[in-house]
Amino acid sequence: MIVLFGIFLLTLMVITALAIVQTQHLFVAVILAGIFSLLMAANFFLLDAADVALTEAAIGAGISTVLFLGALALTAEHERAASANRLLALGVVAVTTLIVIYATFDKPRFGDPEAPVHQHVAPWYLERTPETIDIPNVVTAVLASFRGYDTLGEVFVVLTAGIGVLFLFGAKPRRKAGPPRLAAHEPGDGLRHYLIPRVVGRLLIPFILLFGLYVQFHGEYGPGGGFQAGAIVAAAVILYALLEGEAQALRVLPQRLLNGLIAGGALLYGAVGVAGMLLGGSFLDYSVLTANPVTGQHIGILLIEVGVGITVTGVLISVFHAFAARGRV
Amino acid sequence: MELLGLYHYWIFAVLLMIGFYAVIAKPNLIKKLIGLSIFQSAVFLLYITMGKVDGGTAPIFQAGVGDQVFSNPLPQVLILTAIVVGISTTALGLGIVVRIKEEYGSIEEHEIQEIDRQ
Amino acid sequence: MALALVRALLGPSVYDRVLAANMFGTKTVLLLAVIAFLYGRPDFLDLALAYALINFIGVLAVLEFIRRRAITSAADHNTGS
Amino acid sequence: MPFLLDVASWVLLSLGGAFVFIGGVGALRMPNLYTRMHAASLTDTMGAVLIIAGVMLQAGASLATIKLAAILLFLLLTSPTASNALASAALLAGLRPGDTAAPHEDRGE
Numbered sequence: 001m002i003v004l005f006g007i008f009l010l011t012l013m014v015i016t017a018l019a020i021v022q023t024q025h026l027f028v029a030v031i032l033a034g035i036f037s038l039l040m041a042a043n044f045f046l047l048d049a050a051d052v053a054l055t056e057a058a059i060g061a062g063i064s065t066v067l068f069l070g071a072l073a074l075t076a077e078h079e080r081a082a083s084a085n086r087l088l089a090l091g092v093v094a095v096t097t098l099i100v101i102y103a104t105f106d107k108p109r110f111g112d113p114e115a116p117v118h119q120h121v122a123p124w125y126l127e128r129t130p131e132t133i134d135i136p137n138v139v140t141a142v143l144a145s146f147r148g149y150d151t152l153g154e155v156f157v158v159l160t161a162g163i164g165v166l167f168l169f170g171a172k173p174r175r176k177a178g179p180p181r182l183a184a185h186e187p188g189d190g191l192r193h194y195l196i197p198r199v200v201g202r203l204l205i206p207f208i209l210l211f212g213l214y215v216q217f218h219g220e221y222g223p224g225g226g227f228q229a230g231a232i233v234a235a236a237v238i239l240y241a242l243l244e245g246e247a248q249a250l251r252v253l254p255q256r257l258l259n260g261l262i263a264g265g266a267l268l269y270g271a272v273g274v275a276g277m278l279l280g281g282s283f284l285d286y287s288v289l290t291a292n293p294v295t296g297q298h299i300g301i302l303l304i305e306v307g308v309g310i311t312v313t314g315v316l317i318s319v320f321h322a323f324a325a326r327g328r329v
Numbered sequence: 330m331e332l333l334g335l336y337h338y339w340i341f342a343v344l345l346m347i348g349f350y351a352v353i354a355k356p357n358l359i360k361k362l363i364g365l366s367i368f369q370s371a372v373f374l375l376y377i378t379m380g381k382v383d384g385g386t387a388p389i390f391q392a393g394v395g396d397q398v399f400s401n402p403l404p405q406v407l408i409l410t411a412i413v414v415g416i417s418t419t420a421l422g423l424g425i426v427v428r429i430k431e432e433y434g435s436i437e438e439h440e441i442q443e444i445d446r447q
Numbered sequence: 448m449a450l451a452l453v454r455a456l457l458g459p460s461v462y463d464r465v466l467a468a469n470m471f472g473t474k475t476v477l478l479l480a481v482i483a484f485l486y487g488r489p490d491f492l493d494l495a496l497a498y499a500l501i502n503f504i505g506v507l508a509v510l511e512f513i514r515r516r517a518i519t520s521a522a523d524h525n526t527g528s
Numbered sequence: 529m530p531f532l533l534d535v536a537s538w539v540l541l542s543l544g545g546a547f548v549f550i551g552g553v554g555a556l557r558m559p560n561l562y563t564r565m566h567a568a569s570l571t572d573t574m575g576a577v578l579i580i581a582g583v584m585l586q587a588g589a590s591l592a593t594i595k596l597a598a599i600l601l602f603l604l605l606t607s608p609t610a611s612n613a614l615a616s617a618a619l620l621a622g623l624r625p626g627d628t629a630a631p632h633e634d635r636g637e
Binding site: 462463465466467469470473474476477480481484492493495496499500502503506507509510513514516517 | 541544548551552555561564565568571572575576579580583586587592595596598599602603606607609610611613614616617618620621
């Protein structure tokens with residue numbers, strides 16, 4: 001029954017994706033992309049990937065919609081019709097689809113425990129996690145400890161992307177010819193005049209922050225971890241900024257502090273690695289952090305998740321502010 | 330039933346190509362980015378699908394319950410980080426689009442090329 | 448359960464789509480709660496909780512977006528394309 | 529007793545499912561945005577309450593029940609807010625409640 005349900009959801013996803021591509025109205029496309037992300041998260045959940053589903057939920061539900069809308073507000077809302085080489089593109093796509101589908105006939109059956117993926121390192125991870133790290137969530141263990149290098153790389157990619165956006169928007173917009181975007185009338189006070197969203201939002205923000213912290217520090221035991229928590233906390237701050245205006249949000253969390261957070265999280269991650277080296281292990285080897293290797297692993301994972309969370313929060317909030325501030329100029 | 334087992338992969342292929350189509354055929358840059366994120370999601374789906382094991386549950390040990398089958402944690406780890414990286418790179422892409430709009434006054438590919446040619 | 452919603456997805460105007468997205472969010476929350484129990488892993492309710500908390504940010508963003516557009520287009524009549 | 533609980537929870541779940549379904553149909557069939565919104569809110573309130581109550585009965589007294597209660601609380605808080613925000617947005621964009629013929633796509637521009 002669950003399999004049937006999965007098939008139903010997947011079909012919905014294809015329909016949504018088609019609608020996204022087909023519509024000319026970019027605003028609609030963004031809203032549909034939100035629905036697409038919801039479906040995606042439900043699917044991940046069905047496929048046993050609770051952590052991934054939580055990430056998708058945290059990112060897709062709020063932040064990506066907000067970012068896309070921010071970009072839309074700065075550009076155009078409709079796309080022009082007509083592209084000349086449409087048939088050619090369609091042909092290419094059709095052929096590639098057929099090739100890919102043909103390739104899938106070599107794939108192992110869905111859910112096959114004998115599939116090659118399950119023969120390589122995964123059983124080893126599952127086996128070793130209880131004895132060397134001793135936390136219930138294998139995903140967190142692999143993420144933060146076994147494959148710590150990968151995650152370090154990912155954190156630096158996020159960091160770089162954040163810096164990139166800040167650089168891009170660092171340049172002062174050049175006044176082009178044409179009607180100047182009116183500045184005086186746009187106080188940027190957010191939704192302050194809408195009483196109901198404001199009251200409810202203010203009520204909810206502490207809970208969202210609390211939930212973010214829960215996800216952050218409960219990541220070893222249930223689905224969660226730094227990436228998800230970072231996104232949730234960022235969502236809370238963005239909600240605040242939407243309700244009270246960006247200026248107020250920036251007063252609470254100034255950009256300097258955010259910059260500090262962005263760099264500090266990544267540095268914390270790196271520092272944990274170096275600390276391991278100084279104490280005689282290899283880079284990102286947490287076992288040497290304390291006398292007991294297992295406790296060392298716990299501390300290492302905790303610190304690293306905090307580092308990840310801080311960086312992700314900082315980057316997402318700064319990106320949001322960068323878009324929002326651009327709109328007000 | 331044998332064919333049903335491949336359904337996930339087909340969906341993956343179709344989604345991948347829908348995203349691909351949006352990237353190559355749509356002149357609008359934001360549409361291209363949305364297409365790119367669909368493409369990305371398709372890849373995520375492929376990975377997670379491969380990690381699923383029949384009768385398995387999510388790879389989180391439960392106290393007191395022994396002898397469970399777990400799905401493969403490795404693809405999940407890779408995708409988890411990839412989602413966050415994905416949103417950051419998308420944000421970067423959107424930033425570039427906004428800058429292009431400011432410089433060229435348009436986000437349609439052919440119009441930008443037109444302006445460049447002048 | 449979500450079947451009726453699919454059709455709402457094709458709704459005529461923009462705001463219908465936002466409405467559909469919002470409904471979709473609620474349904475996803477309910478769905479996740481039910482599935483978590485079908486699987487017998489109630490610890491995954493975190494997920495539904497996350498959705499319940501942040502799902503409406505998107506709608507608020509829409510409101511803000513429209514509000515901004517209303518202000519800008521009140522001044523000069525050719526925003527957008 | 530467990531049997532009774534099971535039956536009760538399934539009754540609640542199916543009732544909730546029915547409400548969700550009715551909400552979906554309403555959202556599809558109603559003439560304009562505001563009435564559609566009215567139908568959709570059925571999902572958010574009755575549907576959510578019933579389904580979560582049903583799942584709660586399955587869960588029994590445990591941490592999960594508390595989480596479910598939290599979910600219910602937040603849903604009941606957020607979704608009317610979202611509806612309100614959406615309605616204001618639509619009103620702001622100039623969609624009058626009286627119009628039966630929904631304007632096709634966005635006007636203006």
